[in-house]
Amino acid sequence: STEPGLPEDHSTEPGLPADHSTEPGLPADHSTEPGLPADHSTEPGLPADHSTEPGLPVDHSTEPGLPADHSTEPGLPEDHSTEPGLPEDHSTEPGLPADHSTEPGLPADHSTEPGLPADHSTEPGLPADHSTEPGLPADHSTEPGLPEDHSTEPGLPADHSTEPGLPADHSTEPGLPADHSTEPGLPADHSTEPGLPADHSTEPGLPADHSTEPGLPADHST
Structure with a gap:
C-alpha cells in the first residue's frame, strides 16, 4: 500500500497475482493463508500487510527489533521451513x-555443525557470525571498523569472500572454498600451524596470504 503510484490492493499491476506473492523485493504477504480473499481489500480496519490481524503470523515488515530470520516469532518454526511453498x-x-540464500557456490553457513539448525537462530547470546562461539574459527569479528557480523557492508556476502584488503581468509584462492574445508590436515583457519597466529595476519614482514614465504604455496596446504 505504500508503493508510490500503485493502488492500495495493486489490483492493476500487470502480470502479478492480486496478493503479489511473486513481487520481487516484497515480503510474502500471506499468499498461502487459507480462507482469506486474495487481496484482503474488503477487510476493514486492517493495514495492507495485516500485521495486526489476530491469529496470523505477521510479515515483520514493520516489526522493530526482530532478527531477519524471525527466530523469536512464537508459533513459527525457526527458519520457516514448514511454510508451504517456501524452500527451507x-x-x-x-x-x-x-x-x-543467494550466494551461489559459497559454503559454510555452518549448516554441517552437528545439532545446530542451518541459521543457528537458537544459539542464545551469539551474534549472527558466531564470533564468540567456542571452537569455531574466528571470522574477523575483531577487525577494527567493521560491525561484528558485517551485515551492513554494502555489496558483500556474509563471509566476506570478495572483500579486498582483509587478512587472509584466502577467499580468492582459486579452487578452495571460502572456509578452506578441503585443505588436508588443516582446520579452517590454520590455527594448529605451529608458531603461527590463527589468521596469520600478524606475521611480521609477510603479506596477508604469505605468498612470499619461500618454499611454501600461498595457502600452506602442503
Whole structure:
C-alpha cells in the first residue's frame, strides 16, 4: 500500500497475482493463508500487510527489533521451513538479508555443525557470525571498523569472500572454498600451524596470504 503510484490492493499491476506473492523485493504477504480473499481489500480496519490481524503470523515488515530470520516469532518454526511453498532457506525470496540464500557456490553457513539448525537462530547470546562461539574459527569479528557480523557492508556476502584488503581468509584462492574445508590436515583457519597466529595476519614482514614465504604455496596446504 505504500508503493508510490500503485493502488492500495495493486489490483492493476500487470502480470502479478492480486496478493503479489511473486513481487520481487516484497515480503510474502500471506499468499498461502487459507480462507482469506486474495487481496484482503474488503477487510476493514486492517493495514495492507495485516500485521495486526489476530491469529496470523505477521510479515515483520514493520516489526522493530526482530532478527531477519524471525527466530523469536512464537508459533513459527525457526527458519520457516514448514511454510508451504517456501524452500527451507527462502532462497527464492528476493531481498531478504543474508542467510546466504543467494550466494551461489559459497559454503559454510555452518549448516554441517552437528545439532545446530542451518541459521543457528537458537544459539542464545551469539551474534549472527558466531564470533564468540567456542571452537569455531574466528571470522574477523575483531577487525577494527567493521560491525561484528558485517551485515551492513554494502555489496558483500556474509563471509566476506570478495572483500579486498582483509587478512587472509584466502577467499580468492582459486579452487578452495571460502572456509578452506578441503585443505588436508588443516582446520579452517590454520590455527594448529605451529608458531603461527590463527589468521596469520600478524606475521611480521609477510603479506596477508604469505605468498612470499619461500618454499611454501600461498595457502600452506602442503
